[in-house]
Amino acid sequence: xxxxxxxxxxxxxxxxxxxxxxxxxxxxxxxxxxxxxxxxxxxxxxxxxxxxxxxxxxxxxxxxxxxxxxxxxxxxxxxxxxxxxxxxxxxxxxxxxxxxxxxxxxxxxxxxxxxxxxxxxxxxxxxxxxxxxxxxxxxxxxxxxxxxxxxxxxxxxxxxxxxxxxxxxxxxxxxxxxxxxxxxxxxxxxxxxxxxxxxxxxxxxxxxxxxxxxxxxxxxxxxxxxxxxxxxxxxxxxxxxxxxxxxxxxxxxxxxxxxxxxxxxxxxxxxxxxxxxxxxxxxxxxxxxxxxxxxxxxxxxxxxxxxxxxxxxxxxxxxxxxxxxxxxxxxxxxxxxxxxxxxxxxxxxxxxxxxxxxxxxxxxxxxxxxxxxxxxxxxxxxxxxxxxxxxxxxxxxxxxxxxxxxxxxxxxxxxxxxxxxxxxxxxxxxxxxxxxxxxxxxxxxxxxxxxxxxxxx
Numbered sequence: 001x002x003x004x005x006x007x008x009x010x011x012x013x014x015x016x017x018x019x020x021x022x023x024x025x026x027x028x029x030x031x032x033x034x035x036x037x038x039x040x041x042x043x044x045x046x047x048x049x050x051x052x053x054x055x056x057x058x059x060x061x062x063x064x065x066x067x068x069x070x071x072x073x074x075x076x077x078x079x080x081x082x083x084x085x086x087x088x089x090x091x092x093x094x095x096x097x098x099x100x101x102x103x104x105x106x107x108x109x110x111x112x113x114x115x116x117x118x119x120x121x122x123x124x125x126x127x128x129x130x131x132x133x134x135x136x137x138x139x140x141x142x143x144x145x146x147x148x149x150x151x152x153x154x155x156x157x158x159x160x161x162x163x164x165x166x167x168x169x170x171x172x173x174x175x176x177x178x179x180x181x182x183x184x185x186x187x188x189x190x191x192x193x194x195x196x197x198x199x200x201x202x203x204x205x206x207x208x209x210x211x212x213x214x215x216x217x218x219x220x221x222x223x224x225x226x227x228x229x230x231x232x233x234x235x236x237x238x239x240x241x242x243x244x245x246x247x248x249x250x251x252x253x254x255x256x257x258x259x260x261x262x263x264x265x266x267x268x269x270x271x272x273x274x275x276x277x278x279x280x281x282x283x284x285x286x287x288x289x290x291x292x293x294x295x296x297x298x299x300x301x302x303x304x305x306x307x308x309x310x311x312x313x314x315x316x317x318x319x320x321x322x323x324x325x326x327x328x329x330x331x332x333x334x335x336x337x338x339x340x341x342x343x344x345x346x347x348x349x350x351x352x353x354x355x356x357x358x359x360x361x362x363x364x365x366x367x368x369x370x371x372x373x374x375x376x377x378x379x380x381x382x383x384x385x386x387x388x389x390x391x392x393x394x395x396x397x398x399x400x401x402x403x404x405x406x407x408x409x410x411x412x413x414x415x416x417x418x419x420x421x422x423x424x425x426x427x428x429x430x431x432x433x434x435x436x437x438x439x440x441x442x443x444x445x446x447x448x449x450x451x452x453x454x455x456x457x
Contacts (some may be wrong), residue, residue, distance in 0.1 A: 020102075055071055197431070222251055226284075235316045236290070236317065241327065323360035328350040333376055395423040
């Protein structure tokens with residue numbers, strides 16, 4: 001069919017279904033509760049039917065029922081009666097309806113036609129944006145994808161939720177948790193003390209893990225991703241903007257099998273390490289881990305890829321980004337403003353998909369000038385609004401990292417030299433705390449100081 005012919009067609013609609021549904025509601029007002037989750041007034045093609053349905057909702061909310069007299073009075077009070085064809089049109093709706101038994105099916109038909117009209121409108125907007133070229137291509141693609149994905153998500157998805165329904169949901173959730181007897185409600189990281197402090201990672205959280213270079217933040221994030229995928233069997237996606245995918249896999253193999261990293265790089269494994277290598281690769285090959293090592297990626301591209309992955313894997317449970325300052329900006333603002341905007345977009349991504357997002361971050365060199373070199377929130381490089389957007393900010397601190405070569409300064413405690421402090425400088429869901437872990441750099445592996453404890457409960 002030619003484009004000119006398409007433009008002459010009427011948008012998809014079904015007036016008979018609209019009339020039958022409205023007449024059915026006059027005959028059986030209780031049915032309104034079953035169709036409200038399916039359609040809204042905007043789903044009707046006829047403007048008159050939109051006004052009638054809106055008036056019905058108002059009457060039902062006020063009186064708990066609907067009849068022709070109430071409906072006519074309501075429309076007349078708002079000066080809409082003549083717009084919808086007068087009182088005769090209301091009376092005709094009742095006689096037009098064959099049965100109330102199929103009212104949910106009528107609602108589905110109306111909804112389907114509405115979705116088709118929205119697709120047509122979206123395609124027109126996308127075509128207009130493409131023709132005008134008024135924005136960057138990545139922005140146009142991202143906005144187009146978001147527009148298409150938003151269609152058909154459900155008429156109630158953006159409506160305010162009633163307290164009575166939320167209370168029921170909260171009650172059911174508490175009962176479920178009490179029966180499960182779980183000590184950690186959120187997604188467990190694999191580190192007992194960290195999970196206790198955070199209660200696990202939760203959907204819509206933005207978690208910032210920050211440290212100076214070579215302290216171990218990439219290894220720590222990979223360990224968490226690995227624990228989530230192999231122990232909890234929850235899908236994880238890792239965006240590595242600095243290291244290649246194979247390098248990350250090698251790090252995971254070392255951590256999983258306790259294999260010395262230098263031996264793996266050269267291929268000179270001991271007999272025991274070859275056995276560990278076989279076991280580690282068998283575990284990892286079945287782990288639901290996805291790695292994207294695209295360099296120079298923008299946050300819009302990350303968002304688009306995560307949306308697609310979430311559609312393919314509805315159970316996607318964790319997004320890891322290494323690291324935040326390497327994400328490309330739009331080039332129209334200074335870098336601090338760009339990073340602040342990237343931070344806000346990552347928080348929106350976590351909320352949109354209902355998946356915790358871990359973003360690694362560099363720390364500024366300024367802390368090296370202080371006597372106390374434990375990081376604070378203002379040390380986050382190009383911080384802007386990062387600390388405001390984040391639900392959790394965790395700093396990694398290694399005392400040995402800051403000691404000068406040959407410095408024999410003793411630790412203030414009896415902990416091993418490879419102890420790393422995980423400093424929870426911000427913890428929106430709990431108290432600020434410091435958790436101590438062991439970092440075996442040769443294995444790229446963090447482990448609990450309480451080695452006699454199992455990592456998962």
